[in-house]
Amino acid sequence: MTISPQAERFIVHFGEMGSRWGVNRTVGQIYALLFLAPQPLCADDIAEALAVSRSNVSMSLKELQSWRLVKTARRVGDRRDYFETPGDVWEIFRVLAEEKRKREIDPTMTLLRDTLMESPSGESEVYAQQRMREMLELIELSTGWFDEVQRLPPETLRRLMKLGSRVQKVLQFAGRLRIHE
Numbered sequence: 001m002t003i004s005p006q007a008e009r010f011i012v013h014f015g016e017m018g019s020r021w022g023v024n025r026t027v028g029q030i031y032a033l034l035f036l037a038p039q040p041l042c043a044d045d046i047a048e049a050l051a052v053s054r055s056n057v058s059m060s061l062k063e064l065q066s067w068r069l070v071k072t073a074r075r076v077g078d079r080r081d082y083f084e085t086p087g088d089v090w091e092i093f094r095v096l097a098e099e100k101r102k103r104e105i106d107p108t109m110t111l112l113r114d115t116l117m118e119s120p121s122g123e124s125e126v127y128a129q130q131r132m133r134e135m136l137e138l139i140e141l142s143t144g145w146f147d148e149v150q151r152l153p154p155e156t157l158r159r160l161m162k163l164g165s166r167v168q169k170v171l172q173f174a175g176r177l178r179i180h181e
Helices: 005-020 025-036 043-050 054-066 089-116 123-150 154-163 166-180
Strands: 071-075 078-084
Touching: 005 025, 025 043, 025 054, 043 054, 043 078, 089 123, 089 154, 154 166
Parallel strands: none
Antiparallel strands: 071 078
16 A cells, blocks of 8 residues: 555654554554545555554554544455544544543543532632532533534534634624623
8 A cells, every 4th residue: 555745744643643642653643544545444454554563553443443433344255354434524523522521521520529529628628629619610511512512513513613703702792782681
């Protein structure tokens, strides 16, 4: 499999970014390769294209599957598994956001809720609990808003995102209307 210079830059970059996102370089590179591939690839093709061991590819694919970022495809008459990313970038965004929430946000909210159920034993714990309560409120507001945004159709979400800071102007205008009522 031949990789163009543009695709190679993208794949290398995703490998570098992978370490910043908490996955190893190979996982990032495999994801980028599959994302750019016009058809599903088998593990042997991936190993050859990226010049990495077949065992490294297998472990990386398992990790990507656990994140639901890669799915298996089959070919008639071929016993090998082929792998591909979801075709819709909005679906990829949704899956990634759901997985990040499940792995990072939900455990933090659980810890905060459990901690806030305990009675503070001193002034420093009263202050600490107040700060944790503020953090929990922010996380709950953010996740509630994000849950609502996640349910929007992709086209509506795209239009909302394109509005950018103009949403703030609309909200300010609506707030002024309420003041004058």
